[in-house]
Amino acid sequence: TYTIAMISDIDSLDPAWAYDSISGMVILNVYETLISYKGASIQDFEPLIAEKVPSIANGLISKDGLTYTFPIRSGIKFHDATTLTAEDVKYSLMRFLLLDRDGGPSSLLLEPILGWTSTRENGYAKKSAFNEADQAIQIQGNNVVIRLKNPFAPFLTILAGWGVIVPKKWSMEKNDWDGTQDAWIKYNNPKKESSPFFDNTNGTGPFILERWDKKNKEIILIRNDEYWQSSRQSHERMGRKPASLKRVVIKGIDEFTTRRLMLSQGDADVILADRSAYSQLEGIAGVTIADDLPLISLNPTVHFTFKINDFANPDIGSGKLDGRGIPPDFFSDPDIRKGFTYAFDYESYIREVYHNKGFQAASCIPKSLLDIKSGGTAYRFDLKKAEEHFKRAWNGRVWEKGFKLSVVFNSGNFARQAVGQIIKKNVESLNPKFQIDARGLQWSTYLDRMHDSKLPIFIDGWNADYPDAHNFAFPFLHSKGHFPIVQHYENPKADELIVKAARENRPAKRKELYAKLIEIEHRDTPFFATIETVRFRAQRSWVKGWVHNPMFPAAPFGSQFYTIYKEE
Numbered sequence: 001t002y003t004i005a006m007i008s009d010i011d012s013l014d015p016a017w018a019y020d021s022i023s024g025m026v027i028l029n030v031y032e033t034l035i036s037y038k039g040a041s042i043q044d045f046e047p048l049i050a051e052k053v054p055s056i057a058n059g060l061i062s063k064d065g066l067t068y069t070f071p072i073r074s075g076i077k078f079h080d081a082t083t084l085t086a087e088d089v090k091y092s093l094m095r096f097l098l099l100d101r102d103g104g105p106s107s108l109l110l111e112p113i114l115g116w117t118s119t120r121e122n123g124y125a126k127k128s129a130f131n132e133a134d135q136a137i138q139i140q141g142n143n144v145v146i147r148l149k150n151p152f153a154p155f156l157t158i159l160a161g162w163g164v165i166v167p168k169k170w171s172m173e174k175n176d177w178d179g180t181q182d183a184w185i186k187y188n189n190p191k192k193e194s195s196p197f198f199d200n201t202n203g204t205g206p207f208i209l210e211r212w213d214k215k216n217k218e219i220i221l222i223r224n225d226e227y228w229q230s231s232r233q234s235h236e237r238m239g240r241k242p243a244s245l246k247r248v249v250i251k252g253i254d255e256f257t258t259r260r261l262m263l264s265q266g267d268a269d270v271i272l273a274d275r276s277a278y279s280q281l282e283g284i285a286g287v288t289i290a291d292d293l294p295l296i297s298l299n300p301t302v303h304f305t306f307k308i309n310d311f312a313n314p315d316i317g318s319g320k321l322d323g324r325g326i327p328p329d330f331f332s333d334p335d336i337r338k339g340f341t342y343a344f345d346y347e348s349y350i351r352e353v354y355h356n357k358g359f360q361a362a363s364c365i366p367k368s369l370l371d372i373k374s375g376g377t378a379y380r381f382d383l384k385k386a387e388e389h390f391k392r393a394w395n396g397r398v399w400e401k402g403f404k405l406s407v408v409f410n411s412g413n414f415a416r417q418a419v420g421q422i423i424k425k426n427v428e429s430l431n432p433k434f435q436i437d438a439r440g441l442q443w444s445t446y447l448d449r450m451h452d453s454k455l456p457i458f459i460d461g462w463n464a465d466y467p468d469a470h471n472f473a474f475p476f477l478h479s480k481g482h483f484p485i486v487q488h489y490e491n492p493k494a495d496e497l498i499v500k501a502a503r504e505n506r507p508a509k510r511k512e513l514y515a516k517l518i519e520i521e522h523r524d525t526p527f528f529a530t531i532e533t534v535r536f537r538a539q540r541s542w543v544k545g546w547v548h549n550p551m552f553p554a555a556p557f558g559s560q561f562y563t564i565y566k567e568e
Contacts, residue, residue: 001245001246001247001248001249002245002247002248002249002269002543002561002564002566003248003249003250003251003262003267003268003269004248004249004250004251004268004269004270004271004272004557004558005251005253005258005259005262005263005268005270005271005272006022006250006251006252006253006271006272006554006557007252007253007254007259007272007410007411007412007413007443008020008022008217008252008410008412008443009022009214009217009252009442009443009444010022010023010026010212010214010217010219010444011023011192011443011444011447012192012195012197012199013026013027013030013197013198013199013200013201013209013212014192014195014197014198015027015031015092015096015162015164015166015197016095016096016099016101016104016105016106016195016197017099017101017104017105017190017192017195017197017198018105019103019104019105019482020443020447021463021553021554021558022250022252022443022553022554022558023553024161024553024554024558025250025552025553025554025558025559026209026219026221026250027164027553028161028164028205028552028553028560029205029206029207029221029248029560029561029562030201030203030205030207030208030209030221031164031165031166031201031203031204031205032048032049032164032165032203032204032205033048033049033159033160033161033162033163033164033165034047034048034049034050034070034089034144034159034163034165035047035048035050035053035159035160035163036048036160037160037549037551037552039547039549040547040548040549041549042157042296042467042549042550042551043467045156045160047073048073049072049073049076049084049089049165049204050070050071050072050073051071051072051073052070052071053156054068054069054070054156064151065148065151065152065153066147066148066150067145067146067147067148068145068146068148068155068156069140069143069144069145069146070089070143070144070145070146071142071143072084072085072086072089072142072143072144074142075228076204076228077204077226077228078167078170078202078204079201079202079203079204079208079224080167080170080202082167082169082170084165084167084204086139086141086142086143086144087139087168088165088166088167088168089144089165090137090138090139090144091166091168091171091179092163092164092165092166092168093109093113093137093144093146093163094130094133094134094137094179095166095171095176095177095179096109096162096163096164097109097110097113097114097119097129097133098119098129098130098133098177098184098188099177099187099188099189099190100118100119100120100188100189101189101190101192102189102451102485102486103451103481103482103483103485103486104482105162105465106118106119107474107480107481108158108162108465108466108471109158109159109162109163111152111474111502112148112149112150112152112155112158113136113137113146113147113148113149114129114132114133114136114149115149115150116129117474117478117480117481117499118480119188120188120189125184125185125188125189129184130181130184131181134181135147136148136149150503151503151505152502152503153468153505154466154467154468154470154471157466157467157468157551158465158466160466160551161465161466161551161553162465164203165203165204166197166202166203167202170202171196171197174196174197174200175196176195176196192448199212199214204228205224205227205562206223206224206227206242206243206561207221207222207223207224207243207248207561207562208221208222208223208224209221210222210247214444217251217252217253217442218249218250218251218252219249219250220247220248220249220250221247221248221249221250221561222246222247222248223242223245223246223247224242224243225242226242227241227242227243243561243562243564244545244564244565244566245561245564245565245566248561251268252443253412254411254412254440255412256273256274256277256280256412256414259271259272259273260273260277260280260281263281263284263287263538263539263540264284264285264287266286266540268540269539269540269542269543269566270537270538270539270540270543270546270557271538271557272557273536273538274353274413274414274415275353275354275355275357275415275533275535275536276352276353276354276355276414276415276418277414278291278355278536281538286540286541286542287538287539287540287541288538288539288540288541289536289537289538290536290537290539290548290556291534291536292357292534292536293534293535293536293537293548293550293555294368294534294550295463295533295534295535295550295555296366296368296369296463296464296467296550296551297366297461297462297463297464297532297533297550298361298364298366298461298462298472298476298529298532299415299460299461299462299463299531299533300409300413300415300416300419300459300460300461300530300531301459301460301461301462301476301527301528301529301530302340302341302344302419302423302457302458302459302527302528302529302530303457303458303459303460303483303487303526303527304331304336304337304340304456304457304487304525304526304527305331305453305457305458305486305487305488306329306331306332306487306488306489306526307328307329307332307453307487307488308326308328308329308330308331308453308454308455308456309328309452309453309454310328311454313454314406315405315406315408315437315454315455315456316328316330316405316406316456317403317404317405318404321394321397321398321401321403322401323401323402323403323404323433324404325403325404325405326403326404326405326456330403330405330456331456331457333393333394333398334524334525335389335390335392335393335394336389336390336393336394336398337525337526338385338386338389338525339386339387339389339390339393339427340386340423340427340457340528341379341386341525341528342379342380342381342382342383342385342386342389343381343383343386343423343426343427343430344379344381344419344422344423344426344528344530345381345422345426346360346379346380346381346530346531347360347381348381348422349418349419349422349530349531350530350531352418353414353415353418354415354531354533357533357534358531358532358533358534359531359532360379360530360531360532361529361530361531361532362378362379362518362529363518363521363522363529364472364473364476364477364518364521364527364529365469365472365473365514365518366464366472366532367532368532369464369467369468369469369472370469370510370511370514372511372514372515372518378518378521378522379528383426383429383430386426386427386430387430390430390431390434399431399433401433402431402432402433402434402435403433403434403435404435404436404437405435405436405437405456405457406436406437406438406439406455406456406457407420407423407424407436407437407438407439407456407457407458407459408420408439408440408441408446408449408455408456408457408458408459409438409439409440409441409446409458409459410440410441410442410443410446411440411441411442411443411446412440413440416459416460416461417438417440419459419530420438420439420459421438423436423438423457424436424437424438446458450486451486452486453486453487453488460483462475462476462482463553463554463555464550464551466551467551469501469510469514470498470501470502473498473501473514473517474498474502476521476526476527477489477491477494477498477520477521477526478494478498479491479492479494479495480495483526483527484526487526487527489524489526491520491524493520494517494521494524497513497514497516497517497520498517500513501513501514501517535555535556536556537556537557540566542566542567542568543564543566544564544565544566544567545563545564545565546563546564547559547560547563
């Protein structure tokens with residue numbers, strides 16, 4: 001048994017819904033994609049459900065970069081012992097595109113395949129969406145052929161993390177979408193728990209879901225002894241075999257002291273720990289620490305909701321600008337947003353929480369992906385400037401009346417909790433009429449309230465879905481992106497620049513477009529980033545075979561469990 005002590009519970013096990021790292025970690029160990037990253041590389045791939053990784057050299061990518069052909073491996077079995085076919089692959093990709101829940105992952109494939117960021121326009125599903133997707137994804141014999149709308153260089157990297165294959169027949173039996181044009185709109189933008197995939201799984205991966213205990217925040221996976229095919233000959237032919245681990249237990253435990261105790265006693269094999277906990281893990285007998293593990297990430301980030309859902313919402317107090325709350329459109333005033341941005345002490349945060357293992361983030365695009373010179377760091381700690389903005393906000397009424405609101409983070413995340421506490425301390429120091437409650441919520445509750453636009457200020461983060469600047473520009477600044485859609489932030493010029501940059505192949509021109517985008521980010525300030533950093537992993541020394549890939553969900557604590565074994 002391999003036990004991981006995390007801080008979060010699962011949001012959903014539906015591959016077309018889940019867009020958080022903990023859910024993704026489970027999904028990619030239960031299900032499989034057409035191709036995957038090879039070992040620790042973020043550039044090299046290996047085939048999984050596809051027999052080959054497409055390339056121009058092997059003729060599986062057309063010379064114009066628009067057509068990708070995936071020969072589907074024969075003999076792969078789902079966990080219910082049914083055989084995977086090319087029809088399952090097409091259905092899975094179509095389902096991922098067309099379910100398209102608000103703020104979800106569908107845009108990752110919608111954009112390259114259909115040239116859209118959403119299947120909806122003015123709140124209504126586009127009737128042409130099914131036909132366009134059906135034409136773009138074709139079955140030719142045992143091949144699945146995907147035709148892109150425009151060349152999209154990181155397409156394979158997206159498929160490596162998000163092209164998850166589910167069984168069509170099983171889906172239909174569970175009353176999910178039946179794959180037809182007549183029914184797809186009914187399943188567009190669904191409620192989370194309406195999907196049979198929410199807490200049921202049927203993948204082809206090396207592990208099977210045994211139990212999800214939502215109350216106790218525990219997931220148990222068991223080994224798939226029939227992984228791919230049951231005969232030894234088939235395992236050798238395909239180059240795979242059942243996993244070494246018989247069982248994986250993932251526990252959501254908010255208290256670090258409990259996680260540390262579990263690790264030191266051998267009750268956990270690996271635990272999630274923030275940089276501030278490093279010294280408390282050094283020297284524990286039987287525990288090894290791998291440090292300076294690279295990430296492609298912005299975390300934590302602080303987001304302002306421009307149009308807050310005020311229905312039964314305790315986080316905005318009275319719901320009015322009367323000193324006892326805030327109105328739903330409180331953060332539509334840029335001076336409010338800038339006031340909070342200048343009130344955060346970036347240097348102290350990096351020094352005290354991360355022990356200088358990192359540097360201040362300057363924009364929505366990590367420097368590790370694209371180093372853009374755009375006037376230097378936009379955000380800085382300056383209480384005098386913060387006061388000036390607060391005094392101008394809402395024509396002086398904010399300074400006169402004061403306000404009361406919540407800054408919210410997920411419970412157990414010390415790094416995000418520290419951000420909330422710094423915001424509270426510094427903003428409240430400016431005016432005794434400013435009242436802030438920095439509070440934590442259970443992860444699934446936090447996500448639900450965030451998606452419902454009920455959090456005035458929320459502290460989150462972003463790990464790359466694929467290693468490209470577009471994967472940060474879009475979720476942070478595009479009106480259909482993960483954060484803006486719940487913040488109700490929209491800037492048409494930003495949308496235009498993001499789309500242009502994604503389709504631009506000339507590196508210099510691309511940097512020019514992103515520099516203009518960052519100018520908009522700094523002017524509008526819909527969020528602010530705090531740090532770019534590295535991570536460390538604390539695990540029992542008997543854990544072997546772990547591979548760190550910064551693109552895997554929840555890395556470095558999350559990983560492929562298939563390669564892991566335990567040995568004294």
